[in-house]
Amino acid sequence: MRWTLKPKPSEDKVKHLAQALNVEDFVATLLVQRGIETFEQAKAFFRPSLDHLHDPYLMKDMNKAVDRIEKAIKNQERILVFGDYDVDGTTAVSLVSSYLKTYYPHVATYIPDRYDEGYGVSFKGIDFADDNGFSLIIALDCGIKSIDHVAYAKDKNIDFIICDHHRPGDSLPEAVAVLDPKRKDCNYPYDELCGCGIGFKLIQALGSNRNQTITDLVPYLDLVAAAIAADLVPMTGENRVLAYFGLQVINSNPRPGIKALIHQIKKQTLDITDVVFIIAPRINAAGRIKHGIHAVELLTEFDFEQAQQFASEIEKYNSDRKDLDKHITKEAFQQIEKNQEQERFTTVVYQEDWHKGVIGIVASRLIETYYRPTLVFTKSGDKYAASARSVKGFDVYNALEACSQHLEQFGGHMYAAGMTLKEENYSIFKEAFEKQVQETIHPDLLTPEIEIDAEINFSDITPKLIRILKQFEPFGPQNMTPVFLTKNVKDTGYGKKIGGEEEHLKLFLKQNGSEGIPAIGFGLGNKIDLTSDQKPFQTAYSIDENEWNGKVSVQLRLKSIQ
Structure with a gap:
């Protein structure tokens, strides 16, 4: 994981907005990062109204x-x-x-x-x-x-x-x-x-x-x-x-x-x-x-x-879709592991009996593991058809356009596309696509990135902050759940791996004598050694609420640990 701290906005803008809204500077920072710089813009953001819809x-x-x-x-x-x-x-x-x-x-x-x-x-x-x-x-x-x-x-x-x-x-x-x-x-x-x-x-x-x-x-x-x-x-x-x-x-x-x-x-x-x-x-x-x-x-x-x-x-269709997705992903993994003779900049796999309806989902799954621009092909009539998915910051549509002489047709956008080609063009296209990506992708883009909104201390996590963050919802592109960085954190000694394959991590975290906060890290089970024996570490996380037996409590959702 690459950790990237978002650039700090202008101090004047942050101070001005913090004062106008009576919030902490780092909350104002989160807003300015989202293009909200005035009291009126903040009011529209926190109080959406049907009157804001255009004619x-x-x-x-x-x-x-x-x-x-x-x-x-x-x-x-x-x-x-x-x-x-x-x-x-x-x-x-x-x-x-x-x-x-x-x-x-x-x-x-x-x-x-x-x-x-x-x-x-x-x-x-x-x-x-x-x-x-x-x-x-x-x-x-x-x-x-x-x-x-x-x-x-x-x-x-x-x-x-x-x-x-x-x-x-x-x-x-x-x-x-x-x-x-x-x-x-x-x-x-x-x-x-x-x-x-x-x-x-x-x-x-x-x-x-x-x-x-x-x-x-x-x-x-x-x-x-x-x-x-x-x-x-x-x-x-x-x-x-x-x-x-x-x-x-x-x-x-x-x-x-x-x-x-x-x-x-x-x-x-x-x-x-x-x-x-x-x-x-x-x-x-x-x-x-x-x-x-x-x-x-x-x-x-x-x-x-x-x-x-x-x-x-x-x-029932969704259950069938999950089964197909699981089965095809497993077969794709086996194919990649078998053919991994050299470091490649792309992941391209093909099997003629893969279900066309789920190959896009499989491409996304492969990116989660290998983090490369990915194409998953299957047979469709007498042609090969594929779904493409990309990594953050890389335009897969442009890469396909550069290799389009080998394709019958293609369409889509920056992060997702589809294409068909003739069977005899598969190998030549696969190499042309690899070459195109190799020549145009920045090496940093082959490592997943965590964008961090602000560095805070656990003492900043107050009921008021949680109320304000709830008003940032609904989250989505360009208004993602804020991710925070906190340094010098220790587990209280109750950390353990959980899940059927012990793939997740459950911790109870403190910083500088603060009250302990429960934390969950999905897919972070292999990081437990970094948190054992009261060793200090830093973590990137979002703030979550956990509901159990009718009681709501704060929980950190860990993204990464260093």
Whole structure:
């Protein structure tokens, strides 16, 4: 682990903010690091409000999108709501279709088959629309590069409205409306919304025609919060407001489908981490193992008993997904260990019978162990298909682009991508990718980094600090859980390894005569020798609350020990 202390912001800014908010300097430091420098900005951060959401009509083409939908309703046209098979796509389709159906019946949904059609808008989906009399397709979380598909639909007299958040290419599809804040000619004030977030802005605009206020649309925010959490978009600006109120809906009055998922996991209150690790994988499992439409059925079902039936089916898909993930990861480890004849800058593995729906998860698992840009290949028809994952700070999309002469197709972004290639090009591509990474990656990026927000003493961990830190939630990219450094720490002698394979570490820590604080270090069991015999050490950690038998106590979640 590389420990990196975040640069200290300007002392004047910190002092000024600490004074204005009546908080310790290091708390003000945490805020300034997040771009919060004034009392007003802090107030908006600590007290998210639906009033902070922007006018949806500030988004380029929003008026065109609304006019076309209203025209379709007036003329009794059939509308097809189309979206990708992941969490962002299926929640977006569920949101827009369920909203439209509250006042218009001729609406249907379509999710492409992951294996038969692949990612994004498909010709098969357009043929389905044509065969079934749909004249308008609303594409969510995809479509920004679907120039040929939109042209194909146009020839069949089918109009497209595209709601996407991915980066556009050099030209846009000839759709009736293209809603994407990342368009160069779009001046919308916030460009980090996810696909479901764009869908929410669309219903916000449609709602204003029906005299609905933002309060009327709050029940849809459970879907938006799930998508924001799963898609790992920045937890800033509008996303933070939408996630904050979406979590309230999830915990107070979620739609039956989400309620059924929560009912199965038997957890009282969910935070954003629970949404990322418990809710999102279950929604995703439908598209990975069976078909994404099952997630839409769950999320749009309004009968709780039926939703419970759907949720138990999805629980089965998720269980299958876990088994596959475990099995394939084990096989990938064996392959790497067997072929580890030289130090490589990449991890690339292939086996023809690996399940295409879980190779992205396996790539992430391999990074946890080997910490290299990683590609996991499987056979897909007569081609090889792969999922790519990257390490922090390295753009795997750019690396693939540099080797694209060996690929049939590829797409994605900095940290995750997908590709296909011909079987005969696999070996040559594998070496070209290794060479490209070797020449462009900074060696430091091959060691995992812990970013530390501030150095503090245990005496700084007060009930007031814990109350303030709770108000930093929901956490996510660009607003991560603060990580602290404390030096000259000792275990009180009760330290032990725990877990089935003794892989975790449980300690009771003191510093300079402070009261002991319980601490848990997941995956740190092998560090116990550093903490034994009252030896002083330093630790990087976040501050957690542990609930046991109805009692809440402070616990440190250790990230690393030196």
